[in-house]
Amino acid sequence: xxxxxxxxxxxxxxxxxxxxxxxxxxxxxxxxxxxxxxxxxxxxxxxxxxxxxxxxxxxxxxxxxxxxxxxxxxxxxxxxxxxxxxxxxxxxxxxxxxxxxxxxxxxxxxxxxxxxxxxxxxxxxxxxxxxxxxxxxxxxxxxxxxxxxxxxxxxxxxxxxxxxxxxxxxxxxxxxxxxxxxxxxxxxxxxxxxxxxxxxxxxxxxxxxxxxxxxxxxxxxxxxxxxxxxxxxxxxxxxxxxxxxxxxxxxxxxxxxxxxxxxxxxxxxxxxxxxxxxxxxxxxxxxxxxxxxxxxxxxxxxxxxxxxxxxxxxxxxxxxxxxxxxxxxxxxxxxxxxxxxxxxxxxxxxxxxxxxxxxxxxxxxxxxxxxxxxxxxxxxxxxxxxxxxxxxxxxxxx
Numbered sequence: 505x506x507x508x509x510x511x512x513x514x515x516x517x518x519x520x521x522x523x524x525x526x527x528x529x530x531x532x533x534x535x536x537x538x539x540x541x542x543x544x545x546x547x548x549x550x551x552x553x554x555x556x557x558x559x560x561x562x563x564x565x566x567x568x569x570x571x572x573x574x575x576x577x578x579x580x581x582x583x584x585x586x587x588x589x590x591x592x593x594x595x596x597x598x599x600x601x602x603x604x605x606x607x608x609x610x611x612x613x614x615x616x617x618x619x620x621x622x623x624x625x626x627x628x629x630x631x632x633x634x635x636x637x638x639x640x641x642x643x644x645x646x647x648x649x650x651x652x653x654x655x656x657x658x659x660x661x662x663x664x665x666x667x668x669x670x671x672x673x674x675x676x677x678x679x680x681x682x683x684x685x686x687x688x689x690x691x692x693x694x695x696x697x698x699x700x701x702x703x704x705x706x707x708x709x710x711x712x713x714x715x716x717x718x719x720x721x722x723x724x725x726x727x728x729x730x731x732x733x734x735x736x737x738x739x740x741x742x743x744x745x746x747x748x749x750x751x752x753x754x755x756x757x758x759x760x761x762x763x764x765x766x767x768x769x770x771x772x773x774x775x776x777x778x779x780x781x782x783x784x785x786x787x788x789x790x791x792x793x794x795x796x797x798x799x800x801x802x803x804x805x806x807x808x809x810x811x812x813x814x815x816x817x818x819x820x821x822x823x824x825x826x827x828x829x830x831x832x833x834x835x836x837x838x839x840x841x842x843x844x845x846x847x848x849x850x851x852x853x854x855x856x857x858x859x860x861x862x863x864x865x866x867x868x869x870x871x872x873x874x875x876x877x878x879x880x881x882x883x884x885x886x887x888x889x890x891x892x893x894x895x896x897x898x899x900x901x902x
Contacts, residue, residue, distance in 0.1 A: 600652030754780030872900030
C-alpha cells in the first residue's frame with residue numbers, strides 16, 4: 505500500500521492578523537492536534553510534517569508535535585508568506601514522483617475517505633493534483649499533489665507577482681491545463697444531514713467567536729477580508745454616500761473613507777462601534793449601532809451599501825428587503841457570503857445557512873438586478889467567468 509507524506513499546514517496567526525483557529529482549544533487540545541490525529545488514523549504508516557511559518561518557531565506548535573512519535577511526526581518552520589515554498593522545503597528529500605496529502609490544520613473533520621480515493625486516483629492516472637469541488641465545504645477539504653508538479657510550479661512562480669497562488673497553488677495548476685494534469689475527485693462525496701449536524705456540533709468550540717481582533721499585521725496574499733473591500737472599491741465613485749453595514753471594528757469603512765464623499769459604518773454590536781469610532785477621526789466617516797434587518801436610516805439614503813460576510817448570519821429576506829429600502833434608485837448593493845453546496849447545515853455554528861451559487865443568485869434577484877457574480881476560489885483568487893468557489897461576491901443594482 506502506497507504511503508504518502510502528509511502535510512498539515514498550520515500557523516498561530518491567520519492571514520487577516522488574528523489568532524488562527526487551528527490553535528483554539530477543543531477538548532483541551534489545539535484543533536491542529538485533532539487534525540494530526542485524524543490524519544494518522546487515515547494513513548497510519550505515513551510520515552507527517554507540520555508545516556508552519558518561521559515566525560512560529562519555538563512556539564506552541566512545538567508542543568503539539570511532541571504529543572506524537574518523533575519517528576512519525578515532525579515540524580518544519582519556513583517562509584512566513586509562502587506555504588508553497590514552505591512545503592517544497594519540507595519535502596526536498598522526496599522524489600518527483602512521490603505524492604503528498606495536504607490538509608489545513610483547522611480542518612479536523614476533513615474527509616479521510618475522500619483523501620484516500622483522491623490519492624489512488626492521482627496515482628492511477630499519474631495526475632499532478634486532485635481536489636474536491638471548488639464549492640465543497642472547506643472544513644472537509646484535502647488536496648493531493650505530486651511533488652514534481654509542486655516543484656515545477658515553484659519555479660514558475662518564483663519571479664512572478666502571483667503571491668496568492670503561493671497560498672493556494674492548486675488553483676494555478678487547475679487553471680493551466682496546458683502545464684499541469686489535474687482532476688476533481690471522480691466520485692463527489694454526499695453527506696447525510698445527520699453527519700453534517702454532528703460535524704457542526706463538534707465544531708462549536710472552534711467557531712463560537714464571531715469576530716477575532718487583528719492583533720498581528722495582516723498578510724495580504726491570503727487575506728480575503730481585505731480582498732472583499734478591494735473588489736468593492738472598484739465600483740465606488742468619489743461623490744458617493746456609502747454604508748458599510750455589519751462593519752465590525754470598521755476596517756473596511758476606514759479603508760474606503762478616502763475614496764468616497766461620505767461613508768457610514770454600522771454594526772449591531774455597540775462595543776465594536778465604540779472601538780471603530782476610536783480608530784478614525786475623518787470628518788466624512790460616521791459609525792452607528794444598527795440592525796441590518798431593521799435600520800433607522802430613511803428610504804433611498806445611500807448610493808451604495810456594502811455588506812460583507814453577513815447575510816449567512818441573519819434572516820436573509822428581511823436583510824435584503826431592508827437594504828433595498830435604504831439604497832437609492834439606481835444604487836448598488838455589494839455583498840459577500842460563503843459559497844457551499846451543502847450549506848443548508850453549515851459547519852460554522854454562527855451561520856444559519858450558507859448558500860450555493862444558485863441559491864444566493866435567486867435570493868438576491870428578488871430585490872436587485874445582478875450586474876456581476878464573482879466566485880472566489882480561496883483567499884484572493886478568482887477566475888474570470890467562473891463563479892464557482894468557496895465565497896461569492898454579488899454586485900446588484902436597485
